[in-house]
Amino acid sequence: MRTLLRSLVVFAAGAAFSPGPVPAQSASPADTLPALRAAAAAARSAHDTLAWAGLLEELGLAHWRADRFDSALVHLMASRDLSAARGDSAAVARVSNSVGSSHYQIGNFELALQAYMRSLAIRTADGNARGQAYLHANIAKAYQDWRQFDRALESADSGVTFADASGDGHTLGYALNTRADILADLGRFADARADVERSLAAYYSGRPPISRRDSLSAWSINILLLGEIDLASGRPDDALRRFGEVYDWALKGNTLRGQANAALQMARANEALGRSRAAVEDYRRALAAADRTGNRVYRLEALHGLSRVSERLGNAPAALRYARQHEALRDSVFDARAAQRVAAIELEAEAARQRAAARDLREQQQVQAAALRLQRVLTGLAVLLLVITLLFVLALLRARREVRTLSGFIPICANCKNVRDDAGYWRSVEEYMASRSMAQFSHSICNSCGPKLYGDDWDPPSAAATPG
Numbered sequence: 001m002r003t004l005l006r007s008l009v010v011f012a013a014g015a016a017f018s019p020g021p022v023p024a025q026s027a028s029p030a031d032t033l034p035a036l037r038a039a040a041a042a043a044r045s046a047h048d049t050l051a052w053a054g055l056l057e058e059l060g061l062a063h064w065r066a067d068r069f070d071s072a073l074v075h076l077m078a079s080r081d082l083s084a085a086r087g088d089s090a091a092v093a094r095v096s097n098s099v100g101s102s103h104y105q106i107g108n109f110e111l112a113l114q115a116y117m118r119s120l121a122i123r124t125a126d127g128n129a130r131g132q133a134y135l136h137a138n139i140a141k142a143y144q145d146w147r148q149f150d151r152a153l154e155s156a157d158s159g160v161t162f163a164d165a166s167g168d169g170h171t172l173g174y175a176l177n178t179r180a181d182i183l184a185d186l187g188r189f190a191d192a193r194a195d196v197e198r199s200l201a202a203y204y205s206g207r208p209p210i211s212r213r214d215s216l217s218a219w220s221i222n223i224l225l226l227g228e229i230d231l232a233s234g235r236p237d238d239a240l241r242r243f244g245e246v247y248d249w250a251l252k253g254n255t256l257r258g259q260a261n262a263a264l265q266m267a268r269a270n271e272a273l274g275r276s277r278a279a280v281e282d283y284r285r286a287l288a289a290a291d292r293t294g295n296r297v298y299r300l301e302a303l304h305g306l307s308r309v310s311e312r313l314g315n316a317p318a319a320l321r322y323a324r325q326h327e328a329l330r331d332s333v334f335d336a337r338a339a340q341r342v343a344a345i346e347l348e349a350e351a352a353r354q355r356a357a358a359r360d361l362r363e364q365q366q367v368q369a370a371a372l373r374l375q376r377v378l379t380g381l382a383v384l385l386l387v388i389t390l391l392f393v394l395a396l397l398r399a400r401r402e403v404r405t406l407s408g409f410i411p412i413c414a415n416c417k418n419v420r421d422d423a424g425y426w427r428s429v430e431e432y433m434a435s436r437s438m439a440q441f442s443h444s445i446c447n448s449c450g451p452k453l454y455g456d457d458w459d460p461p462s463a464a465a466t467p468g
Contacts, residue, residue: 032062053082057095064102067256067293073102093122097135100142105257107296107333109142116142125356133162133171137178144182145297152182170214173203177221181228189229196222196229220246220258224265231269240269260289260298267305279309300329 040055060076063069076099083091100115116139123131136159143152156179163175180195203210203218210218227242243265250258267282283305290298307322411420412429419432430441450458 033059033066036062049082049086050088053079053086053088053091056082057091057098060095060098060102064098064105067295069102069105069294073099073106076102089122089126093119093126093128093131096122097131097138100138104138104142105293105295107300109146109333113139113142121356129162130166130168130171133159133166133175135159136162137175140178140182144185149182149186153179153186156182167207169202169205169207170210170218173199173218176202177225180225184225184229184232187232189233192225192229196225216249216253220249224261227265227269231265231272236269236272240266240273243269256289256293257295257298260286260293260295260302263289264298264301264305267302267309271305271309276309276312280306280313283309296329296333300326300333303329 036055036059040052040059043049043051043055056075056079060072060074060079063072063075076095080092080095080099083095096115096119100112100119103109103112103115116135120132120135120139123135136155140152140155140159143149143155146152156175159175160172160179163172166172176195176199180192180199183189183192183195200218200222203214223242223246227239227246230236230242231239243262247259247262247266250262263282263286267279267286270276270279270282283302287299287302287306290296290302303322303326307319307326310316310322311319410432412418413420413426417429418426419429420426421432421435427435433439434441445453447460450460
């Protein structure tokens, strides 16, 4: 239960809205509501669903900051439905996380898990490491409040892994704080302190630079957790000092959730110190703030504490009254049937992951089959090219064998002009040349020999005449 009391709920990846203090000069969320309502009405009249969905989301977040979680849910769920109708999966993931955070603040853990897992399925599909980190951390918180610590720690470890991969200091700081919270509940205080130190270092790493508001939020959630560790380790004075610092900042920032959270922790520290009357006052302050925010889990813890301390002070009627209120509220928050429904949600989420994995496997197989077909085609083309190359080389070699060139000294008779071959036989020029080249001969009479042979009967052929 103490998890929720010191939790920093993060909406979508990249947008954190802390229950801790805010700068004094910040505008009140309620101041922005009229303008947002007017803008949303105008977008609706203009049938601009994109702008309308965005403005409804902003309205939901404004109500969330003002601790009006029921109103926040109305606007956030309407925004999510519009985004789903538009097919905007990124917006659905972002707003579903916000819906889950609103349910979580009220204490509707079943509905919170449902919304978180819907968002996580989208963030997993699109590979958004930062979004997955926030969602795993949020799911871990819900499991922790459900007292399912093994699942909580498993989800928290996943959150830290994805946060490391994102490279974002704010994301890593939040994931580490979540895991430290769970480790503290498990009694692993040394590991919890180590994660708190890493959380603060991540928040102030400058990746990205931290704003004043985020700085105070990071400080407050980690100081509260260190106070929890001090209290569990038997140092209630140190714990009370830390809780008091956070409570003062919550008063300055006028954040009811921060006041309720710190007041509950102060009450527990005063109980440990034996200061029952001071504890009663702290529990009453926490109960009043919880009633104003509608946070059932804050109210549940305050009622339990008031019943316990009233009995210690000897005020039996008050102890009984608070105990009955606590029991009725506890049964509505931790309904046994809700645990079964949560198990069904987990099974459906696991089935969805398996379906997604099977789809990815089929796609990989299709890609591999296409690559294999391409490889076969390329192999066939390579073989064909090799065959063509071999045929070309063979043809070239044959051509080279058929081409004969004449070179060197050729012995020729000075009188008859016969040529002596390599075997020593005298052969006519025509015969010699034909045996050593591709040349062929035709015969005619030149202009010098014609008159000698035919005398006056010589009729020289024209230059264009075909030799024969």
